Amino acid sequence: MLQSLFDGILVGSILSLGAIGLTLIMHILRFANFSHAELIALGAYFALTLDAMVSGLSATLTTRLPHLSVSVSLILAMLLSLLLTGLLAALIDKLVFKRLRENAGPLTMVFASFGIGLIVRNVIGLIYGLKSTHYSNDIAFALMVSSDPLLLIKPDQLFILVLTIVVMLALHLLITRTSIGYALLAVSENPELAQVNGINLAAMIRLAWLLGGSLAAIAGVCYALNNQLSPVMGRDLVLSLFAAAIVGGIGSIYGAALGGLIVGLASSLALLYIPTGYKPAMPFVIILLALYVRPNGLLGEER
Amino acid sequence: MNPQVLNVQSISAGYVRGMPIIHDISITTEPEEIVCIIGPNGAGKSTLLKSIAGLLPIEQGHIRLGATNISGIRTDKLSRAGVAMVPQLNNIFRTMSVEQNLLLAARRYTGNRRHRLQHMLAVFPVLDEKFKAKAGSLSGGQRQFLALAMALLAKPHLLLLDEPSAGLSPVAVDEVLGMLRSIAAEGVGILMVEQNVRAALPLSDRAYILADGRNQHEGDAQTMLNDPVLGEIYMGARRAEAHAAKPV
Numbered sequence: 001m002l003q004s005l006f007d008g009i010l011v012g013s014i015l016s017l018g019a020i021g022l023t024l025i026m027h028i029l030r031f032a033n034f035s036h037a038e039l040i041a042l043g044a045y046f047a048l049t050l051d052a053m054v055s056g057l058s059a060t061l062t063t064r065l066p067h068l069s070v071s072v073s074l075i076l077a078m079l080l081s082l083l084l085t086g087l088l089a090a091l092i093d094k095l096v097f098k099r100l101r102e103n104a105g106p107l108t109m110v111f112a113s114f115g116i117g118l119i120v121r122n123v124i125g126l127i128y129g130l131k132s133t134h135y136s137n138d139i140a141f142a143l144m145v146s147s148d149p150l151l152l153i154k155p156d157q158l159f160i161l162v163l164t165i166v167v168m169l170a171l172h173l174l175i176t177r178t179s180i181g182y183a184l185l186a187v188s189e190n191p192e193l194a195q196v197n198g199i200n201l202a203a204m205i206r207l208a209w210l211l212g213g214s215l216a217a218i219a220g221v222c223y224a225l226n227n228q229l230s231p232v233m234g235r236d237l238v239l240s241l242f243a244a245a246i247v248g249g250i251g252s253i254y255g256a257a258l259g260g261l262i263v264g265l266a267s268s269l270a271l272l273y274i275p276t277g278y279k280p281a282m283p284f285v286i287i288l289l290a291l292y293v294r295p296n297g298l299l300g301e302e303r
Numbered sequence: 304m305n306p307q308v309l310n311v312q313s314i315s316a317g318y319v320r321g322m323p324i325i326h327d328i329s330i331t332t333e334p335e336e337i338v339c340i341i342g343p344n345g346a347g348k349s350t351l352l353k354s355i356a357g358l359l360p361i362e363q364g365h366i367r368l369g370a371t372n373i374s375g376i377r378t379d380k381l382s383r384a385g386v387a388m389v390p391q392l393n394n395i396f397r398t399m400s401v402e403q404n405l406l407l408a409a410r411r412y413t414g415n416r417r418h419r420l421q422h423m424l425a426v427f428p429v430l431d432e433k434f435k436a437k438a439g440s441l442s443g444g445q446r447q448f449l450a451l452a453m454a455l456l457a458k459p460h461l462l463l464l465d466e467p468s469a470g471l472s473p474v475a476v477d478e479v480l481g482m483l484r485s486i487a488a489e490g491v492g493i494l495m496v497e498q499n500v501r502a503a504l505p506l507s508d509r510a511y512i513l514a515d516g517r518n519q520h521e522g523d524a525q526t527m528l529n530d531p532v533l534g535e536i537y538m539g540a541r542r543a544e545a546h547a548a549k550p551v
Contacts, residue, residue, distance in 0.1 A: 179406070179407070182399070182407045183407065185398070185399060186396050186399070186407055189397070190393050192358060192390070193390060193393060193394060193395075193396065195357075195358065195377075195378035196382055196387075196390065197408050197411065197453060198379050198382040198408075198411035198457070199379055199407075200379045201378075252398070
């Protein structure tokens with residue numbers, strides 16, 4: 001039980017990072033972006049390539065942090081990856097979604113997002129191959145924190161948990177203490193009113209893509225650290241991300257963070273009672289329950 | 304010297320290009336003047352306000368703010384240039400606090416924002432009392448005060464109001480509309496769309512009647528209020544309802 005709780009919180013915190021970008025874009029641009037999960041995969045693979053490039057610069061950068069399989073070069077690579085993924089997300093919007101929202105309806109954008117997702121997934125497969133891989137071939141041993149009830153934690157998992165908490169705190173400070181954060185909240189709640197109050201909508205949309213892409217990249221690196229890199233990791237996460245966004249309430253940044261934790265916990269705890277084969281169905285069940293009990297989500301506004 | 308704060312010349316606009324909802328409409332507003340736009344549902348009143356605020360594209364004609372042609376300028380730039388708007392519905396950010404709403408709106412003001420904010424809190428003392436409260440928890444009248452304060456924080460030249468009395472209690476209607484004359488007295492031109500004709504016309508200087516997306520009539524608000532023909536056409540339904548409600 002304790003182990004499932006920890007695993008659920010860990011996976012949930014990764015999902016939260018991915019769901020925040022999804023919910024922002026879904027609310028501001030009024031379309032479900034099914035390619036958002038691929039940004040997670042992109043971020044993870046960018047970090048893989050950048051890690052190799054950065055570690056080639058100096059042998060000291062390959063030094064692993066104490067007790068972790070994470071090297072200094074991987075941390076630098078992750079920082080570069082979040083910038084690169086954010087910029088790429090904004091570029092995809094400029095090249096594809098911006099044109100479609102000017103000339104076509106939301107449904108066209110949804111189908112386009114499926115297309116982009118397919119392209120990104122297959123390009124990753126073409127470049128990196130279809131086999132799974134890891135950032136480090138070192139074996140990370142779990143520490144037994146408690147034997148009864150059993151709780152095994154890898155140091156890398158603690159690193160992931162601390163990193164996601166720090167990122168969420170930084171995001172919280174951004175949206176509650178800075179005028180740019182207020183503007184982002186305003187645009188996510190009511191784009192028209194935000195413009196009336198002097199906010200440049202196009203700039204905020206770019207910022208939302210940049211932020212969403214960057215958070216997805218961090219989620220991708222964390223997911224790959226906890227599991228492995230695979231070209232289909234985005235596809236595997238897409239339903240959980242939507243479940244998190246819907247449970248939290250579309251448009252709510254805090255809702256997405258909470259939704260991610262709920263989905264992670266529910267998926268993990270469900271394994272105590274149902275066979276593993278049913279695990280992929282959990283996001284569906286959570287979406288159905290959320291829509292039945294609270295159609296606007298936990299923190300979503302009535303529309 | 305252009306005495307008009309707003310000069311709308313023969314504009315046509317709508318939500319879909321090539322399918323205008325308003326046609327060839329011309330309207331002016333002067334500083335310290337309250338101008339009311341009335342008309343039946345679907346007449347294009349809100350479309351007109353959104354077009355002036357830059358939220359809808361104009362297909363023909365032009366709009367001047369003072370001497371500046373503002374046709375086609377982005378809404379956020381217009382709001383910084385002195386055009387403030389209070390939409391009819393969802394005119395505050397409900398998930399944010401009163402403080403956050405006001406700070407967000409104050410970003411447009413180029414002077415001392417803290418002083419301007421203090422001034423607004425003095426004008427609307429109820430917002431000072433509810434400063435830390437979530438905006439979504441305010442009553443209808445308080446929300447309208449917050450929306451007005453947000454619009455006025457930037458010291459606009461022109462204030463566009465879309466049905467400011469909609470959904471308010473009679474007491475709140477009096478409170479909100481009662482503020483407009485003192486707002487106009489600070490040099491602001493007010494262009495207001497209002498269904499509540501009997502409340503809005505007495506405090507307006509001039510009025511325009513829109514129907515089927517076109518200017519049907521314009522003139523002095525008091526004259527219009529007392530005009531039996533216009534009253535019959537545009538306020539007749541209300542009179543008939545009142546008549547029908549009387550016991551026989």
